[in-house]
Amino acid sequence: MRTRPWTTIVLALLLGAAAAAAADFEAVFEDATLRVDTYHGGDAASERITIDRVLRQGPWAGSRTLLVDPFPSGGYLVEARDAATGELLFSQGFDSYFGEYRTTGPAAAGVARTYHESVLLPFPRRAIDLRFTARRRDGSRLLLAESRIEPAAAAAEPPARGAVVVEAQVVAPPARALDIAILGEGYTSAELDAFRGDLRRAADALLGFEPFAAHRERINVRGVLLPSAESGCDEPSRGIFRDTALGLTFDSLGSERYLLTEDNRRLRDIAANVPYDALVIMVNHERYGGGGIYGLYCSFTARSPWADYLLLHELGHSFAGLADEYYSSEVAYNDFYPRGREPEEPNITALLDPGGLKWRDLVTQGASLPTPWEKEAYDARDGTYQAERRRLTQEIAEATRSGAPPEHLRALADEEDALAAAHSRWTAEFLGAGTAAGVVGAFEGAGYSSEGLYRPQTDCLMFSRRAQPYCAVCRRAVEAMLLRHVR
Numbered sequence: 001m002r003t004r005p006w007t008t009i010v011l012a013l014l015l016g017a018a019a020a021a022a023a024d025f026e027a028v029f030e031d032a033t034l035r036v037d038t039y040h041g042g043d044a045a046s047e048r049i050t051i052d053r054v055l056r057q058g059p060w061a062g063s064r065t066l067l068v069d070p071f072p073s074g075g076y077l078v079e080a081r082d083a084a085t086g087e088l089l090f091s092q093g094f095d096s097y098f099g100e101y102r103t104t105g106p107a108a109a110g111v112a113r114t115y116h117e118s119v120l121l122p123f124p125r126r127a128i129d130l131r132f133t134a135r136r137r138d139g140s141r142l143l144l145a146e147s148r149i150e151p152a153a154a155a156a157e158p159p160a161r162g163a164v165v166v167e168a169q170v171v172a173p174p175a176r177a178l179d180i181a182i183l184g185e186g187y188t189s190a191e192l193d194a195f196r197g198d199l200r201r202a203a204d205a206l207l208g209f210e211p212f213a214a215h216r217e218r219i220n221v222r223g224v225l226l227p228s229a230e231s232g233c234d235e236p237s238r239g240i241f242r243d244t245a246l247g248l249t250f251d252s253l254g255s256e257r258y259l260l261t262e263d264n265r266r267l268r269d270i271a272a273n274v275p276y277d278a279l280v281i282m283v284n285h286e287r288y289g290g291g292g293i294y295g296l297y298c299s300f301t302a303r304s305p306w307a308d309y310l311l312l313h314e315l316g317h318s319f320a321g322l323a324d325e326y327y328s329s330e331v332a333y334n335d336f337y338p339r340g341r342e343p344e345e346p347n348i349t350a351l352l353d354p355g356g357l358k359w360r361d362l363v364t365q366g367a368s369l370p371t372p373w374e375k376e377a378y379d380a381r382d383g384t385y386q387a388e389r390r391r392l393t394q395e396i397a398e399a400t401r402s403g404a405p406p407e408h409l410r411a412l413a414d415e416e417d418a419l420a421a422a423h424s425r426w427t428a429e430f431l432g433a434g435t436a437a438g439v440v441g442a443f444e445g446a447g448y449s450s451e452g453l454y455r456p457q458t459d460c461l462m463f464s465r466r467a468q469p470y471c472a473v474c475r476r477a478v479e480a481m482l483l484r485h486v487r
């Protein structure tokens with residue numbers, strides 16, 4: 001079992017990183033980005049990666065001193081070795097759309113699918129051997145692809161044309177900053193001002209939120225908009241389809257609020273207009289929706305009353321590899337986190353070895369592990385809310401498909417928001433007044449499971465729906481990731 005202690009990682013980031021000289025980087029890499037496009041396909045039982053094409057793009061935005069990934073996050077790992085010496089030059093863990101697909105029912109039933117994906121590396125001066133492996137939850141690794149890359153073979157294709165770049169905040173060179181690119185989706189050319197306004201709000205929310213706020217003088221935020229032919233995005237379960245720049249759609253992987261795009265090539269071509277460490281897709285839509293895949297991107301609906309929460313929660317997934325801390329009282333266990341194995345995400349644990357808990361150094365003195373909380377009372381109220389929410393979701397989908405008048409749809413959407421807001425307020429008050437409020441321990445109920453998985457605090461941005469702070473453990477994980485990007 002591979003659970004590196006987070007204290008060790010953070011200490012290495014704070015103390016050791018600066019020791020590796022920038023000269024080492026320049027001996028091996030150029031200040032450019034190597035983008036390797038791949039096809040990643042298969043089903044639950046088998047998978048394979050093949051190289052599509054290799055591109056040379058703009059300046060390298062990532063770390064120049066921590067080239068080998070210090071984090072255990074991500075179900076996949078890409079490693080680049082010097083082809084002549086075999087020396088490990090670069091590695092990066094990541095998750096992917098295919099990685100999510102392979103956990104679904106159709107994949108388990110043997111339905112194979114293929115997704116387009118990309119990995120970004122600093123541009124090598126000499127030939128490299130690229131190796132992709134899947135990191136299985138039992139700790140084993142599966143080789144998915146091995147390929148020699150000659151730098152001279154990289155195509156210097158320019159980024160997608162017609163995109164508007166808006167600098168929300170640019171304060172440091174890409175090499176020393178966390179570069180966040182916010183791509184606009186579903187904004188027409190007549191909605192450029194709306195995009196600018198939404199970008200400003202999103203950048204302010206992000207830069208005002210800890211731990212980003214503490215490091216804001218080292219964070220660049222750039223907006224990129226390729227105008228769409230139509231506003232919004234696809235909503236298949238409501239029978240709505242729009243022609244948009246990035247192809248975002250609700251109902252991704254069969255989940256109603258899950259907002260993703262399968263058009264990775266287009267996404268990367270548009271994003272290539274700016275240097276980036278993290279991709280955010282901001283969707284011109286009012287409905288509650290979003291998604292976040294570690295190392296890939298996160299998405300959120302900019303016009304939802306929950307926009308700030310969605311952005312920061314989904315960024316927790318895509319940027320720092322955080323797990324969802326919420327669960328449903330109806331699901332005791334789930335296949336996503338098999339029993340008896342420690343999840344690799346920094347903010348949930350199976351608590352198989354309380355003495356070796358990965359956030360042990362943050363645990364409140366005197367707190368027992370697991371830590372008691374008012375779970376039965378929470379579950380009773382939350383269960384009622386979830387049932388009500390499901391009923392309303394279904395009613396809205398049916399009303400939309402049957403062409404109900406806009407005012408009726410508006411009323412249903414308002415009812416849904418009011419229901420969620422009331423539950424959010426109740427949760428905040430209930431947990432805030434609980435015996436374990438503010439305590440760091442191990443609280444049962446996390447990672448979609450009511451039993452057997454534990455979260456660090458009773459409430460967190462990754463647990464309940466509102467723009468509240470990350471818990472102490474999530475905050476540290478996000479900050480550690482941020483520090484890697486600015487070194």
Ligand SMILES: [Zn+2]
Nearest residue numbers: 460462471474
């Ligand atoms: Zn948390």
